[in-house]
Amino acid sequence: MDRQLIRELNNKINEEVKIKGWIHKIRKLGRIAFIILRDRTGIVQCVVDTKTIDIKGLKLEAVVEILGTVTKTNNSSSDIEVQVTELNIISKVIDDLPIEINKNNMEANLDTILDNRVLSLRNLKINAIFKIQAEIAHSFSEFLQKEDFTEIFTPKIVAEGAEGGTELFEVKYFDKKAYLAQSPQFYKQMLVGAGYERVYEIGHVYRAESHDTKRHVNEFVSLDLEMAFIEDECELINLETNLLKFIFKNLKIKCSNELSILEAKIPEINGEIPCLPLPEAIKILREKYNKINLSEDIDHEGEELISQYAKETFSSDLIFLTHYPKAKRPMYTKPSENGLTHSFDLIFRGIEITTGGQRINDYEELKNSIIANGLNPESFSSYLDIFKYGMPPHGGLAIGLERLTSKLLNLDNIREATLFVRDRYRFRP
Amino acid sequence: MDRQLIRELNNKINEEVKIKGWIHKIRKLGRIAFIILRDRTGIVQCVVDTKTIDIKGLKLEAVVEILGTVTKTNNSSSDIEVQVTELNIISKVIDDLPIEINKNNMEANLDTILDNRVLSLRNLKINAIFKIQAEIAHSFSEFLQKEDFTEIFTPKIVAEGAEGGTELFEVKYFDKKAYLAQSPQFYKQMLVGAGYERVYEIGHVYRAESHDTKRHVNEFVSLDLEMAFIEDECELINLETNLLKFIFKNLKIKCSNELSILEAKIPEINGEIPCLPLPEAIKILREKYNKINLSEDIDHEGEELISQYAKETFSSDLIFLTHYPKAKRPMYTKPSENGLTHSFDLIFRGIEITTGGQRINDYEELKNSIIANGLNPESFSSYLDIFKYGMPPHGGLAIGLERLTSKLLNLDNIREATLFVRDRYRFRP
Numbered sequence: 051m052d053r054q055l056i057r058e059l060n061n062k063i064n065e066e067v068k069i070k071g072w073i074h075k076i077r078k079l080g081r082i083a084f085i086i087l088r089d090r091t092g093i094v095q096c097v098v099d100t101k102t103i104d105i106k107g108l109k110l111e112a113v114v115e116i117l118g119t120v121t122k123t124n125n126s127s128s129d130i131e132v133q134v135t136e137l138n139i140i141s142k143v144i145d146d147l148p149i150e151i152n153k154n155n156m157e158a159n160l161d162t163i164l165d166n167r168v169l170s171l172r173n174l175k176i177n178a179i180f181k182i183q184a185e186i187a188h189s190f191s192e193f194l195q196k197e198d199f200t201e202i203f204t205p206k207i208v209a210e211g212a213e214g215g216t217e218l219f220e221v222k223y224f225d226k227k228a229y230l231a232q233s234p235q236f237y238k239q240m241l242v243g244a245g246y247e248r249v250y251e252i253g254h255v256y257r258a259e260s261h262d263t264k265r266h267v268n269e270f271v272s273l274d275l276e277m278a279f280i281e282d283e284c285e286l287i288n289l290e291t292n293l294l295k296f297i298f299k300n301l302k303i304k305c306s307n308e309l310s311i312l313e314a315k316i317p318e319i320n321g322e323i324p325c326l327p328l329p330e331a332i333k334i335l336r337e338k339y340n341k342i343n344l345s346e347d348i349d350h351e352g353e354e355l356i357s358q359y360a361k362e363t364f365s366s367d368l369i370f371l372t373h374y375p376k377a378k379r380p381m382y383t384k385p386s387e388n389g390l391t392h393s394f395d396l397i398f399r400g401i402e403i404t405t406g407g408q409r410i411n412d413y414e415e416l417k418n419s420i421i422a423n424g425l426n427p428e429s430f431s432s433y434l435d436i437f438k439y440g441m442p443p444h445g446g447l448a449i450g451l452e453r454l455t456s457k458l459l460n461l462d463n464i465r466e467a468t469l470f471v472r473d474r475y476r477f478r479p
Numbered sequence: 480m481d482r483q484l485i486r487e488l489n490n491k492i493n494e495e496v497k498i499k500g501w502i503h504k505i506r507k508l509g510r511i512a513f514i515i516l517r518d519r520t521g522i523v524q525c526v527v528d529t530k531t532i533d534i535k536g537l538k539l540e541a542v543v544e545i546l547g548t549v550t551k552t553n554n555s556s557s558d559i560e561v562q563v564t565e566l567n568i569i570s571k572v573i574d575d576l577p578i579e580i581n582k583n584n585m586e587a588n589l590d591t592i593l594d595n596r597v598l599s600l601r602n603l604k605i606n607a608i609f610k611i612q613a614e615i616a617h618s619f620s621e622f623l624q625k626e627d628f629t630e631i632f633t634p635k636i637v638a639e640g641a642e643g644g645t646e647l648f649e650v651k652y653f654d655k656k657a658y659l660a661q662s663p664q665f666y667k668q669m670l671v672g673a674g675y676e677r678v679y680e681i682g683h684v685y686r687a688e689s690h691d692t693k694r695h696v697n698e699f700v701s702l703d704l705e706m707a708f709i710e711d712e713c714e715l716i717n718l719e720t721n722l723l724k725f726i727f728k729n730l731k732i733k734c735s736n737e738l739s740i741l742e743a744k745i746p747e748i749n750g751e752i753p754c755l756p757l758p759e760a761i762k763i764l765r766e767k768y769n770k771i772n773l774s775e776d777i778d779h780e781g782e783e784l785i786s787q788y789a790k791e792t793f794s795s796d797l798i799f800l801t802h803y804p805k806a807k808r809p810m811y812t813k814p815s816e817n818g819l820t821h822s823f824d825l826i827f828r829g830i831e832i833t834t835g836g837q838r839i840n841d842y843e844e845l846k847n848s849i850i851a852n853g854l855n856p857e858s859f860s861s862y863l864d865i866f867k868y869g870m871p872p873h874g875g876l877a878i879g880l881e882r883l884t885s886k887l888l889n890l891d892n893i894r895e896a897t898l899f900v901r902d903r904y905r906f907r908p
Contacts, residue, residue, distance in 0.1 A: 053708065070708050072674065072869055090627075090676040113869040144842055145867040168865045171673035180675075184630040191620070198519075201613040203700045203880070205899045206635070206683055207648075207659075209907045219636075220651040221659065224689065228906050230636075230650065237899065240908070244600035245501065246609075247519040253682070254635055260653065271632045279482065279499050413573060432908030436597045438574040440501055440542040451632070470634045470666065477657050478638045479669070479861030 051117070057091035059130055062120045069094070069132065070115045070140065072172065073108060075152050085134075086152075087116060092307070093174070095123075095131040103137050111151065111172070113141035160463060164471055167479050178308035179467055183455045185305050187252055189297040190273045190449070197289070199248040199275060204237035206230055206254060210429055217258035219268075230256035233448065235382070236433040238276035239409060243441045247278040252451075262474050264463040265350070265401060267452065269472035276446030283384075283392040283408045286445050287325065287370055290396065290404060294368070295319050301458075314459045317367035323396070324364040327373040331356050347378045354400040371395045374407075381423040382416065384408035384445070392445070399457045406447025413437035480546070486520035488559055491549045498523070498561065499544045499569065501601065502537060504581050514563070515581075516545060521736070522603070524552075524560040532566055540580065540601070542570035589892060593900055596908055607737035608896055612884045614734050616681055618726040619702045619878070626718070628677040628704060633666035635659055635683060639858055646687035648697075659685035662877065664811070665862040667705035668838060672870045676707040681880075691903050693892040694779070694830055696881065698901035705875030712813075712821040712837045715874050716754065716799055719825065719833060723797070724748050730887075743888045746796035752825070753793040756802040760785050776807045783829040800824045803836075810852040811845065813837035813874070821874070828886045835876025842866035 051068045059067065071089035078084075083098040083105055096116055098105055108114075117136040122129060149158050151172045156163060163170040170176050191201065208231045211218045218229040231237075234251050241249045255272045280286065298316045301309065309316065326334075331348065335341040339355045348356065348371065360369035372394045376385050384392040384407065393407025410416045416437055420427045427434055456467035465471045470479060480497045488496065500518035507513075512527040512534055525545055527534055537543075546565040551558060578587050580601045585592060592599040599605050620630065637660045640647045647658040660666075663680050670678045684701045709715065727745045730738065738745065755763075760777065764770040768784045777785065777800065789798035801823045805814050813821040813836065822836025839845045845866050849856045856863055885896035894900045899908060 070871070088674065090629075090674060111869040113871045141840060141869050141871055143867065143869050147868060168669045168673045169868060171670070171675075177674055180631070181629060183632075187630055187632075188620070188624065191617070195617065200519075200610060201616055202609070203612075203616075203683070203898060205698055205901050205906075207685075207698055207901050207906055222649040222651075223901075223906055224687075224903060226906065240597045241600070241898075244597045245517065245519060245606055246600075254632070256636075258653075269634055269636050411570060438572065439576060439598060440540040440570050440572050442499070442542045442570060469632060469670075472634050472636050472652075474653060477634075477636055477652055477655065 053115075055091040056087065056089045056094045059094055059120050059132070063122060063130065064119065066117065066119055066135075067132065068115060068117050069096075071113070073110050073112045073114060076105070076108065076110065085116075087114070087132075088172075088174075095125065095128060096134050097131055098134045098137065103134060105137065108137075108139070109143040111147060111169075112139055112143045114139050160465060164465060164476065165479075167470060174311055176466075178305075178311045179455065179459060179461070180469060181308050182301060182305050182312075182314075182459065183451065183467060185301055186297055186455060186458075187271070187273065187451060189300040190293065191250070191252065192300075193293050193296045194248075194250045194275060197248065199250045199277070200241075200246045202234075202238065202241050202246070202249045202251050203253070204231070204234045204241070204251060206256070209432075217260075219256050219258045230258075232257055233272065234274050235380075236430075238274055238446060239382070239444065240433065240436050242276050242278045242444045242446075243436045243439075247442070248276075250275040260474050264465075265453070267464055267468050267471055267473050270453075270464075270468065271451035273449040273451055273454075274446065275448075276444060278442040278444040280408065280443055280445050283372070283394055283406070283445055286406050286408070286447055287323075287372075287394060290406070290447055290449075291319065291323050294323075312459050316458065319366075319368065323368045323370055324360055324366050325370040325372055325394075326356070326360075328371045328375070329373060329390075331359075331371055334359060346375045350401075353397050353402055357397055357400040360397070367399050369397050371397060379407070381419045381425060382409045383419075384410050385419075396449075398454070399460075401453060401457055403453045403457065404447050404449050406445065408443070408445035411437065411441045411443050413441075482544075484520040485516070485518045485523045488523055488549050488561070492551060492559065493549065495546065495548055495564075496561065497544060497546050498525075500542070502539050502541045502543060505534070505537065505539065514545075516543070516561075517601075517603075524554065524557060525563050526560055527563045527566065532563060534566065537566075537568070538572040540576060540598075541568055541572045543568050589894060593894060593905065594908075596899060603740055605895075607734075607740045608884065608888060608890070609898060610737050611730060611734050611741075611743075611888065612880065612896060614730055615726055615884060615887075616700070616702065616880060618729040619722065620679070620681065621729075622722050622725040623677075623679045623704060626677065628679045628706070629670075629675045631663075631667065631670050631675070631678045631680050632682070633660070633663045633670075633680060635685070638861075646689075648685050648687045659687075661686055662701065663703050664809075665859075667703055667875060668811070668873065669862065669865050671705050671707045671873045671875075672865045672868075676871070677705075679704040689903050693894075694882070696893055696897050696900055696902050699882075699893075699897065700880035702878040702880055702883075703875065704877075705873060707871040707873040709837060709872055709874050712801070712823055712835070712874055715835050715837070715876055716752075716801075716823060719835070719876060719878075720748065720752050723752075741888050745887065748795075748797065752797045752799055753789055753795050754799040754801055754823075755785070755789075757800045757804070758802060758819075760788075760800055763788060775804045779830075782826050782831055786826055786829040789826070797825060797827050800826060808836070810848045810854060811838045812848075813839050814848075825878075827883070828889075830882055830886055832882045832886065833876050833878050835874065837872065837874035840866065840870045840872050842870075 054067045074088040075086040085096045118132040118134040373390045396404035452467045503517040504515035514525040547561040547563040650657045802819045825833035881896045
């Protein structure tokens with residue numbers, strides 16, 4: 051008999067089935083035992099007559115195979131259950147569980163959850179987080195495929211960093227010193243110039259910053275895209291708006307079960323996402339929220355307040371901040387007027403999830419910008435030289451996958467949306 | 480007027496269009512100049528009357544915008560051309576091109592091609608390689624999504640290596656020593672055990688081996704998958720067979736243009752891919768090909784000969800070798816009988832493109848196997864401990880994306896199928 055998945059049992063009423071999975075819960079009532087079995091598709095209650103089937107020694111989280119008949123039930127949580135005729139243990143549990151998995155909300159602090167990552171992922175809520183994350187990444191790719199983007203795989207071992215300032219992890223590369231890429235920035239621009247015009251990459255990026263906040267990890271997944279022949283950054287803002295609409299719609303369809311387990315509400319994007327020039331945002335923060343410590347850029351508290359403003363004023367969970375000052379942006383950012391740039395951030399529920407913008411595409415302008423940023427053009431020659439040979443106007447953006455996931459699901463800490471956390475203090479498991 | 484892509488011009492006969500791209504070729508014939516324009520979708524001939532439009536100073540590879548009318552033509556290479564009414568330079572070429580791009584076959588050695596990676600990618604043949612590669616990766620993902628696999632993103636900064644023997648790149652991780660992951664092996668197994676059952680990852684892996692061959696680079700993309708509740712390795716062999724059929728079919732449909740540019744022939748898989756136990760393969764190599772230096776394992780020459788055998792005997796470009804000896808496989812490999820294992824390689828046109836197999840899923844058996852391999856179980860505790868808490872039978876495989884691409888396209892060196900090569904001597908650009 052073939053194995054049936056638990057989600058398929060609704061179509062198997064009064065049929066004999068074979069199911070496989072983990073023992074999620076056991077409850078005994080006289081000679082009857084109620085076993086909740088869990089597989090990758092859900093949970094189901096199985097009814098065992100302990101007079102005919104011995105379940106002594108059966109432990110929570112053991113992997114079993116169950117044969118039985120699917121019946122209708124009046125149980126409040128489900129329409130069906132399985133009347134068990136045979137139960138075989140496939141893989142035993144040989145030690146006490148270090149954490150309790152089958153509670154709706156795990157009673158453990160974040161460190162314990164991360165120390166026991168694989169077991170904590172068996173918890174229904176925690177498990178659902180990464181099914182949703184997978185669907186975000188998949189939808190990102192699906193949308194861009196439809197928009198004629200080419201997927202790229204660029205090296206993470208690099209000779210130089212893409213942006214001054216951010217610290218890099220050093221790699222011993224044979225007898226040379228190399229670094230882990232802090233972003234695919236240079237490579238995605240180079241591949242636009244190589245003729246692909248529209249490229250995207252879903253890959254890890256590395257930041258050796260030693261801060262320890264709820265918003266930062268040191269290795270994360272960046273959803274990166276870059277496109278040629280744009281007029282200005284507004285095309286990128288439009289693209290990201292449509293991209294997020296597509297992702298959110300897909301999540302509602304494909305992850306409705308996971309979203310309901312997590313009690314998460316996907317934001318509505320009606321028409322456009324509001325845009326606010328940064329200088330105006332700073333003025334609003336000063337006048338409306340009495341936040342007087344900002345001059346050129348916005349800090350984390352400012353991001354939270356401007357999100358509050360967006361919610362109150364536009365009923366929007368998302369807001370684009372535009373017109374960032376040149377002084378606060380990397381050397382490749384395209385300047386506009388009055389010391390400002392064609393760049394933007396997207397703030398989502400109090401946190402920046404995207405930085406993007408148009409890039410400089412003129413060789414001399416880029417070279418001068420590198421110098422003006424106190425950097426040496428020779429260190430960037432394999433990037434800079436490309437601009438000598440016909441580089442179309444272009445721009446792009448990056449979305450932090452873990453940040454987007456955590457804000458969508460109202461998780462308190464980005465670590466909850468990171469499969470295996472790498473931070474200042476953690477590089478195991 | 481909106482920009483039209485070159486591939487769309489066939490539907491615009493006698494219409495005025497705006498096209499944008501790179502100057503691929505210029506040929507002058509009296510007062511007429513024939514310009515081949517190239518965008519991400521193809522090339523088209525543009526006819527310029529140099530009496531009315533000045534093209535002095537126009538250089539190959541400049542980025543331009545052309546306005547004109549699409550007309551039918553009797554040209555042998557195309558049905559249409561564009562009668563130019565306006566030509567504007569968007570981005571100039573300010574230096575001599577270091578390589579000639581517009582030849583069908585680039586007249587440059589591999590090092591020159593890789594030194595000038597971004598320019599060489601503008602060559603039609605070289606450009607096509609990575610469109611095909613992107614479609615392979617995308618098809619891999621699409622197939623596994625349909626088979627209910629969850630995409631995962633596992634860390635590349637790790638505390639230990641997954642397999643003894645292979646050398647690791649060292650990373651300075653704050654005040655600690657870490658390594659770059661040589662495979663997601665432990666993590667994908669752990670996530671199977673976390674309840675996802677079926678997982679896949681498309682990501683970089685790192686091998687610090689210092690050999691310098693046409694088959695190896697030190698950073699490459701691994702198409703990894705792992706699945707639970709398998710009977711044995713035959714399920715994995717079946718899955719990979721169907722996966723490859725799916726990828727090959729997709730390539731023929733979606734990349735027909737690129738395949739024809741590269742004159743590449745996608746292999747036919749009729750029914751099953753032939754399977755041969757390794758001991759039998761070694762016997763055949765000894766008796767039929769007089770290759771007598773093999774005892775337990777196969778070497779690269781053996782892979783080439785066994786491919787020749789598969790072609791001659793089964794008319795197949797692919798052959799699975801099965802029943803590898805325990806001594807030649809990593810410690811997590813599931814043993815079968817007589818010192819052999821439930822593992823396999825897939826050989827494609829003379830090279831191994833996949834290693835896969837069933838894994839040990841019993842805690843004690845795995846612990847003993849680690850010890851028998853001369854390793855310390857404590858070094859693997861975050862991996863090993865998972866097997867105490869209910870681990871289903873499972874297995875998986877990995878496909879090297881660059882190897883598969885290079886063999887599909889009959890490229891001589893894996894570096895030709897690697898966007899930005901990282902090897903013993905190269906970590907730039």
